[in-house]
Amino acid sequence: MVENRPFLNLLTHLVLVLGVVIVAFPVYVAVIAMTHTETVLNTGAPLLPGGELFANLEKVWNFDPPGLPPFRVMVWNSTLMALIIMAGKIAISIVSAYAIVYFRFPFRVLAFWIIFITLMLPVEVRIIPTYEVVANLGMLNSYAGLTIPLIASATATFLFRQFFMTVPDELMEAARVDGAGPVKFFFDILLPLSRTNIAALCIILFIFGWVQYLWPLLVTTREEHFTLMMGVKQMAGAQEVDPQWNIIMTAAVLAMLPPVLIVILMQRLFVKGLVETEK
Template sequence: MVENRPFLGFLTHLVLIAGVIVVAFPVYVAIIAMTHTDVTLNSGAPLLPGAELISNLIAVWTFDPPGAPPFWLMVWNSTLMALIIMVGKIAISIISAYAIVYFRFPFRTLAFWIIFITLMLPVEVRIIPTYEVVANLGMLNSYAGLTIPLIASATATFLFRQFFMTIPDEMMEAARVDGAGPLKFFRDILLPLSRTNIAALCIILFIYGWVQYLWPLLVTTREEHFTLMMGVRQMAGAQEVDPQWNLIMTAVVLAMLPPVLIVIAMQRLFVKGLVETEK
């Protein structure tokens, strides 16, 4: 039984409120900044909304900063990259987990642990050899170079494997008695049962692809392949002109919107896919 201690409850809420303020205040400053002119922002950081929101939104979509493509093209590149990475990671991971759990072949367990061990290797360890492979295959400055090296996921493979292991063997035997082959069992039984896990991973993997900065920075030098994260950095670091902070903050807020909207729209499936244990 949890004791009712008013002071402890007050202290808990105070810590939570302080944490929310620390996390949310930079976002609030960015949202406020996108409603002012660059003249106002250069003179200080206002904390109250201005009247330039619409004009800044229109200007950022037509903004063509030095050394970067138009804003809409960077949004398209980031969206395409995130979607390809998301679909590719889920497709490869669920098929890999299916093979590891339901097929009997030599060194099956070893294959899984080799995949799992890659989780212990940070990106910085793998990035130079991965770049060399991509360069030797001629995939620099291409959508293939942006996405293919990132579509393998040990985390998703591990999660699908753990889920498949919770499915009773009797279900597989019943499907086999009914004449269902491996592909039919996978398509008609495993995929529908995995929809909440897939939805949760879709959110995580889309955001993973959307916020990529280091890898696109290495493999892309042409402006037509710049992602939104690269473009915002280019807008802030342009040497030829003074940074237009009102447009930069508008671009930052717009870059935050897709992940936030996806999390809000799929929140119930996301939580269910992470915490659901009884299948």
């Protein structure tokens, strides 16, 4: 039985509010900064909105400084990279999980645990051998080099495996009696049942691909392949003159918008997919 203690409830809410303020305040400052001119921002950080929002949005969209591609090109590169990584991870992971759960082959459990153990080896740990492989294959300064090394996903494989293990065996037996082979069973039964899980993983994996900074920084030196994360960083730190903070903050806020909008619009599917995975 949970006791109703007003003091503890008040303390809990105060901690939550404090946490929200700490996390949201830098975002608020960035949003306010994108409504002011460069002159105002060079004198301090205003806390009240200004009237230069649309002017700054126009400047950012047409922004084309030396050493960086146009802003719209960086947006396109980040979007393409995120979509390819998302689609590739989903395709490989769902097929891998299907093979591990429904096919009997030697060392399949060992294969799963080897995949699972790679969760402890993020890109930053294996960055040097991965870069060497990409360089030897001639994939530097290409979309293939930006995306293919990041496509494999142990997390998605694990989540799909957990979901497939909740599917009743009677469903597979009924499909077999009706003459459905492994491919038909996968596409006609398992894939439709996995829609919410796929939707949840799409959100996670799109954001994973969108926010990549270190890997694109290593594998591309050509402006036409720069991503939005690389562009925002170079806007802030690679200028010999005073940074144009109104442009930088506007670009940073625009870079945050796609992940935020995806989470907000697909929140129900996201929660439902993760809950169903745990059944």
